[in-house]
Amino acid sequence: MTVACKRVNDNLIEALRGIVGDRLSTAVAVRDQHGRDETYHTPHPPDVVVFPDTTDEISRIVTLCAQREVAVIPFGTGTSLEGHIAALQGGVCIDLNRMNGVIRVNAEDMDVVVQAGxxxxxxxxxxxxTGLFFPVDPGADASLGGMAATRASGTNTVRYGTMRENVLALTVVLADGRVIQTSRRARKSAAGYDLTRLFVGSEGTLGVITEVTLRLYGIPEAISAAICTFPDLESAVDTAIRTIQTGVPVARIELLDEVQMEAINKYSNLAYPVQPTLLFEFHGNNAGVVEQAETVEAIAAEFGAAAFQWETKTEDRNRLWQARHDAYYACLALRPGCKGFSTDVCVPISRLAECINETRLDINETGLVAPIVGHVGDGNFHVIVLMDFDDAAEVARAKAFNERLVARALAMDGTCTGEHGVGHGKIEFLTAEHGDAISVMRALKMALDPFNIMNPGKIVSL
Amino acid sequence: MTETLKPDTADQVLDAIKWAAGEGMPLAVRGQGSKEGFGRVVDVPHCLDLTGLSGIKAYEPSELFMTAMAATPMAEIEAALRQNNQHMAFEPPDLGRLYGGGNAKESGATIGGAIACNLAGPRRIQAGAARDHFLGFNAVSGRGEVFKSGGTVVKNVTGFDLSKLLAGSFGTLAVMTELTFKVMPAAEKTRTVLVLGADDSNAMKAMAAALGSSNEVSAAAHLPIAAAAFSNVSYVSGAGKSVTAVRVEGPGPSVEHRCRALAELLKGYGAIEELHSENSGTLWREIRDVRLLADGDNLIWRLSVPPANGGDVVARLGAEIGGRVFYDWGGGLVWLSMGARPHAGHEIIRAAVAAHGGHATLFRAAADVRAQVPVFEPQSDALRDLSVRVKQAFDPKSVLNPGRMVEGV
Structure with missing residues (x-):
């Protein structure tokens, strides 16, 4: 079954102007920019882009689109990776960048209400x-509305969780234009189904998130970081696993393989050993941080770590983590002119070493240039395949590699996507992984968006 | 008279629900029935008894997860975890005493019930809710379709988060047959710093200071003198004052260090005492299981408010309602026990709570009261409509636990 949306016509554009005035564009450049993400997915520009200022304006826009069965695509910063923002059926792109106000910080309750942009x-x-911070840190400086919609995570999930654990409430414009608030400010909601988390990760397919209430954390009294080099991937991964199993409350454990270390050294002008490496960060009070680091150092030594180097100075630490955040761009510099394509499997941590090792062998056999980075504390790792998108044979090789990688992860009871999401790029993998649940998701989608106007063609196709 | 269907396998659960959906016969979904007093009464002629679906299916301590059949007793799960120094970090409560009128019997609570009711204990402020530890499940929807979601990985973004939707759905969307959840290393040592004699308002400040510090507090509760008197920990019941309790857990040296830091931080709020592991365990179980209010058959309300507001809500209610209270989650959770009154006083209570952006759940009351008074906070029309649509997507014939959460849904 296909439920097709209608296209935007002049009459609708006039009606939209009645809501947002000049904050609307049909210029090709603007539309192109809103139909393209940072990946190899084919761009699909929307018919028109609107730039609303308020939830009420969005409600009126969606109401108009619902009446005319025109697609609505919410847009934050366009940094998603699986074609989430592609306007597969044209329609109205709602760019939330102008809704960029912090509405209220409740320091005592450690929460904040922000507009989605x-x-x-x-x-x-x-x-x-305020002495507070928000921990979830995906690579891009993404919008918090988009991060909620894609259930984003980052490098410190192991301690602070993903958006799933850190969104307390949402304001959402539903597919018929009505506005709901999913929860009150109280932390614990037992007033019905958990609608907040139904929208977290729904990728814009159930409604437009316009405001987000987030949980905040106290900035730790002490933060320290360490970098640790290993003779091989396996001992690095085993160190990470043992750390988690021991219950050390590390804030971050990131794995970078030797190819990635070389890329980082070149890109950030650093001189770390070109070997599999773990980066750690510890949060706590002064004594706690020392204790955590010593425990991890002992574990690392057991697995043959070469050196465990502390970075206690803020600037050294920042340089280290900036290098990690720039990993993707550093990779691109390995093969100038190429683009990166990032895989995203996640497996139970007990299978992680095995999965990464088999994948490394696969990369070597396939002859791809493909560094590995991983949020190993969660069992999630990325292979960044560098390729020439114009070389059909190379693209085919990379895709085949990714299919093998997903199959490998699923066979280990893992998932095809730990944090990038489904968009339209992974719909087929989702079916392979969750067969039966797809019909439940489809029923939910149809119940909440009967005309299939909300970001159609993502997560489930109708 | 109720007819009971007692499947022993997931396939038989499927058969039962297919039959129910086909015939339009609603089912009361039941594990051991330990939380039957929670939520509204499901008054239908057929009961789906899941106790045949019991047993741990997969548990390797190093994997940090466990898979168990839906009606596996919590006692069995906890015993298996204890042998490996692990636990469920969300600290699921045992409400046997609360719903048993204070009797000390084993509640028989099951993992399916714990997740379906999304109940978490004092550690929720640090470790999250039950749903945050719930990784995946196999289930049968009200449509009579088998499906599974999630798995054994700790994070995924594979479409709608069905695990979170099923947690706290009280068996109204689907019947879970098998659940996978996180297990974590248990702390080596537990200590509790007590502050004696703080009034409610100062206690909220003390707890906020403790939780905002870098001491990794895993629980913060405040027991006014009337509630403290019911504790079996002599330091608490014998204090003759209110008791504010702050818990730290972890490796020995770190716990001791953090206790000292907290004692220093909190000394301005009252005299400081400290509880070691055993007394700490007793006190936090009493708080977790609401034992301090469990005696008799008083009405019990659970008020959920932004953490800094608990004291204000109680102050507002105090003159009007009376009763005995205590606070958990740094003041964000208020347990209130009170004598019978018309409609359980729900309008007064809900008005006071709503003024602070919170909501109230009628946690214990006679069945007829729960039939008249909304047990859960009434939702706005738009939210209610959305919930109805979610229910219809899973269970269009409304055969699973109809009316358990909301009348007519």
Whole structure:
């Protein structure tokens, strides 16, 4: 069954102008920019882009689109990776960037209400003097509305969780234009089904998230980081696993393989050993941080770590983590002119070493240039395949490699996507992974969006 | 008279629900029935008894997860975990005493019930809710379709988060047959710092200070003198004052260090005492299981408010309602026990709570009261409509636990 949306016509554009005035564009450049993400997916521009200022305007826009069965695609910063923002059926792209106000910081209750267009870095800037921070840090400086919609995570999930654990409530414009608030400010909601988390990760397919209430954390009294080099991938991964199993409350454990280390050294002008490496960060009070680091150092030594180097100075630590955040761009520099394609499987941590090892062998056999980075504390790792998107044979090789990788992860009871999401790029993998649940998801989608106007063609196709 | 269907396998659960959906016969879904007093009464002629679906299916301590059949007793799960120094970090409560009128009998609570009711204990403020530890499940929807979601990985973004939707759905969307959940290393040592004699308002401040510090507090509760008197920990019941309790857990040296830091931080709020592991365990179980209010058959309300507001809500209610209270989750959770009154006083209570952006759940009351008074906070029309649509997507014939959460849904 296909439920097709209608296209935008002049009459609708006039009606939209009645709501947003000049904050609307049909210019090709603007539409192109809103139909393209940072990946190899084919761009699909929307018919028109609107830039609303308020939830009420969005409600009126969606109401108009619902009456005319025109697709609605919410857009934050366009940094998703699986074609989430592609306007597969044209329609109206709602760009939330103008809704970038921090509405209220409740320092005592450690929460904050933001408009959906506020980015994660902007929020942390705003919080700087409060002693609080928001931990979820995907690579891009994404909007918090987009992060909620894609259930984003980052490098410190192992301690602070993903958006799933950190969104307390949402304001959402539903597919018929009505506005709901999913929960009150109280932390614990037992007032019905958990609608907040139904929308977290729904990728814009159930409604437009316009405001987000987020949980905040106290900036730790002490933060320290360490970098540790290993003779091989397996001992690095085993160190990470043992650390988690021991219950050390590390804030971050990131794995970078030797190819990635070489890329980082070149890109960030550093001189780390070109070997499999773990980066750690510890949060706590002064004594706690020392204790955590010593425990991990002992574990690492057991697995043959070469050196365990502390970075206690803020600037050294920042340089280290900036290098990690720039990993993707560093990779691109390995093969100038190429683009990166990132895989995203996640497996139970007990299978992680095996999965990464088999994948490394596969990469070597396939002859791809493909560094590995991983949020190994969660069992999630990325292979960044560098390729020439114009070389059909190379693209085919990369895709075949990814299919093998997903199959490998599923066979180990893992998932095809730990954090990038489904969009339209992974719909087929989702079916392979969750067969029966797809019909449940489809029933939910149809119940909440009967005309299939909300970001159609993502997660489930109708 | 109720007819009971007692499947022993997931296939038989499927058969039962297919039959129910085909015939339009609603089912009361039941594990051991330990939380039957929670939520509304499901008054239908057929009961789906899941106790045949019991047993741990997969548990390797190093994997940090467990898979168990839906009606596996919590006692069995906890015993298996204890042998490996692990636990469920969300600290699921045992409400046997609460719903048994204070009797000390084993509640028989099951893992399916714990997740379906999404109940978490004092550690929720640090470790999250039950749903945050719930990784995946196999289930049968009200449509009579088998499906599974999630798995054994700790994070995924594979479409709609069905695990979170089923947690806290009280068996109204689907019948879970098998659940996978996180297990974590248990702390080596537990200590509790007590502050004696703080009034409610100062206690909220003390708890906020403790939780905002870098001492990794895993629980913070405040027991006014009337509630403290019911504790079996002599330091608490014998204090003759209110008791504010702050818990730290972890490796020995770190716990001791953090206790010292907290004692220093909190000394301005009252005299400081400290509980070691055994007394700590007793006190936090009493708080977790609401034992301090479990005696008799008083009405019990659970008020959920933004953490800093608990004291204000109680102050507002105090004159009007009376009763005995205590606070958990740094003041974000208020347990209130009170004598019978018309409609359980729900309008007064809900008005006071709503003024602070919270909501109230009628946690214990006679069945007829729960039939008249909304047990859960009434939702706005739009939210209610959305919930009805979610229910219809899973269970269009409304055969699973109809009316358990909301009348007519």
């Amino acid at each position: 506020v980015t994660r870095k902007q929020l942390n800037e705003h919080l700087r003097d």
